Amino acid sequence: MTRCTLFFTLLATSNAFGDPVPVSDPSNRGGWTLIESVSDEFNGDSLDLTKWNNLGLDGNYYNEWKGRAPSQFNPANVTVANGNLTIASRWDPDFQFSETPLKGVPYGKAAPVTTGSIVSKAMFKHGYLEMRCKAAAGPVSSSFWTTGIGGEIDVFEHFGENPTNSNSAFLYNTSFHDWRKGSPHFGTRIWENDHHLNFKVADDFHTYGLEWDPDFLRIYIDGRLINTVTRQQLGNQWVATNEQKVWIDSETFDWEMNPALLKAEHFKNSPRFVVD
Numbered sequence: 392m393t394r395c396t397l398f399f400t401l402l403a404t405s406n407a408f409g410d411p412v413p414v415s416d417p418s419n420r421g422g423w424t425l426i427e428s429v430s431d432e433f434n435g436d437s438l439d440l441t442k443w444n445n446l447g448l449d450g451n452y453y454n455e456w457k458g459r460a461p462s463q464f465n466p467a468n469v470t471v472a473n474g475n476l477t478i479a480s481r482w483d484p485d486f487q488f489s490e491t492p493l494k495g496v497p498y499g500k501a502a503p504v505t506t507g508s509i510v511s512k513a514m515f516k517h518g519y520l521e522m523r524c525k526a527a528a529g530p531v532s533s534s535f536w537t538t539g540i541g542g543e544i545d546v547f548e549h550f551g552e553n554p555t556n557s558n559s560a561f562l563y564n565t566s567f568h569d570w571r572k573g574s575p576h577f578g579t580r581i582w583e584n585d586h587h588l589n590f591k592v593a594d595d596f597h598t599y600g601l602e603w604d605p606d607f608l609r610i611y612i613d614g615r616l617i618n619t620v621t622r623q624q625l626g627n628q629w630v631a632t633n634e635q636k637v638w639i640d641s642e643t644f645d646w647e648m649n650p651a652l653l654k655a656e657h658f659k660n661s662p663r664f665v666v667d
């Protein structure tokens with residue numbers, strides 16, 4: 392198979408073509424080459440709209456969703472500067488929230504929070520995904536995930552600061568979702584890894600990696616292997632079989648924190664998910 396990498400990080404080392412190589416494989420024993428169409432170092436002065444959809448830009452949500460209600464994606468919260476992508480989250484009562492609820496949950500009610508999301512235009516199949524980033528220090532997710540027909544891979548869903556659960560800030564949560572039509576497991580997390588870190592994900596930049604092989608998934612932190620799950624282990628629940636597009640976003644998570652408890656003061660510094 393072709394060894395392909397996706398990067399959202401500035402790396403010191405590179406392969407023979409000058410492409411970055413994984414922090415977990417600095418001598419490039421895997422022979423990784425870059426998939427340019429779904430990688431970005433965010434070195435320009437604006438988001439590269441040839442690669443990314445910024446959900447909600449010009450009112451267009453590109454047939455995706457508008458965010459996890461009560462929060463909604465506001466494209467103005469997505470910026471690129473100084474080599475970084477930043478997704479800010481705000482207490483945003485003046486935002487024109489959608490009047491169509493999401494699964495019965497209204498947008499902007501109780502908690503008028505806006506976040507942001509970008510989704511790749513291109514898709515890829517198999518490879519090594521790596522991101523150097525710092526999670527938002529607030530009650531919203533900072534996530535790096537992929538979706539395709541039948542399956543979803545969440546490289547991580549950080550929750551940088553949870554006023555109702557101080558443990559959340561230390562978790563590196565990876566999961567695997569079944570979206571196969573007719574599957575008895577449809578809509579569920581069929582595999583999950585909660586790794587407890589000795590630092591808070593919002594305190595500093597760290598490099599998170601995931602290798603998606605046809606036969607296994609491997610998770611890394613700062614180049615160190617954390618866990619492996621194999622196709623054999625998951626059997627019929629292995630759903631990572633189709634091309635995926637890349638998501639980088641922030642959302643409110645009702646399973647982390649009841650949105651009714653969200654307050655303006657939690658957003659006074661506009662918590663920022665920063666991707667190098």
Ligand SMILES: [Ca+2]
Nearest residue numbers: 401432474667
């Ligand atoms: Ca960068």
